[in-house]
Amino acid sequence: MAPREYGQYDGVTRALELVGERWAMLIVRDLLVGPRRYGELAAGLPRIPSNILAARLKELQAEGVLRRVPRSRVIIYELTPYGRELEPVVLALGAWGSKAMGEPRAEQVLTPDALTVALRAAFRPQVAADLPATAYAARLESAELLVRVDGPSLAVGRGDGPADLAFTAGPGLHRVLSGALAPDRAIATGVVEVLRGPGDLLGRFASTFHLAA
Structure with missing residues (x-):
């Protein structure tokens, strides 16, 4: 599925087109902690369908947010320098969202x-x-x-x-x-x-x- 386009020309719109799809920012969140194999990403996001995880990884790779790297006979995913620039954005979202967390379900x-x-x-x-x-x-x-x-x-x-x-x-x-x-x-x-x-x-x-x- 191709990422949505909003038909507007500004930085916020482009950012949402890059990482605004469902699960995308949570993938970025986990990769900010460190590189992960596909299975590790899936385990850390237990409710993500496998086809959606594969699609998001492909989309984020195509946009230069993350990359696939061979390591010790396995493929890992890691953020590019461009992707790591999202760290202060993710931390700010976490701080902002904590104000509305309420009690866990x-x-x-x-x-x-x-x-x-x-x-x-x-x-x-x-x-x-x-x-x-x-x-x-x-x-x-x-x-x-x-x-x-x-x-x-x-x-x-x-x-x-x-x-x-x-x-x-x-x-x-x-x-x-x-x-x-x-x-x-x-x-x-x-x-x-x-x-x-x-x-x-x-x-x-x-x-x-x-x-x-």
């Missing part, structure tokens, strides 16, 4: 790549610059991330590892990061469970990552 999932981008969108480097370097091991639903904050620098990777604070939480963490629920209250009520490390570091986490209510 039963069928909604949180993937590791989506959570990684959400943390990037919520990161406040100006606050982190004045805090000690801290590592967090966060287990949120099926996503396990190791989050390292060192001054204004942020690194997010999958898996567990040495951390100053390890915790697990559900969707209620959104209330903590938006300021609707105090960190100590979140721990006391079981919204956040501390696995190891001092619980008061959750307050540092909440000040470092902030989502608008």
Whole structure:
């Protein structure tokens, strides 16, 4: 299916023609985290039909947003430099959209790549610059991330590892990061469970990552 054309001549229109088709921006979101094989992209977008994923990849490749690269006998997809220019756009969309998230529906999932981008969108480097370097091991639903904050620098990777604070939480963490629920209250009520490390570091986490209510 050919991408739609709006019949207008301006940058916003052209951008929507390039990445405005359904699922396109979510593919870009996941590739901002790192290169992915076709199967990894499909696993990270569990509701996308295979024919739509193939079509979107072909369209985005044709427009120079991503490319196919052979690596270790497999084909991976990665963003081009032109495609990576979408990062501040995706992060701004994530911050804007978080204001209207509400409570999650039963069928909604949180993937590791989506959570990684959400943390990037919520990161406040100006606050982190004045805090000690801290590592967090966060287990949120099926996503396990190791989050390292060192001054204004942020690194997010999958898996567990040495951390100053390890915790697990559900969707209620959104209330903590938006300021609707105090960190100590979140721990006391079981919204956040501390696995190891001092619980008061959750307050540092909440000040470092902030989502608008």
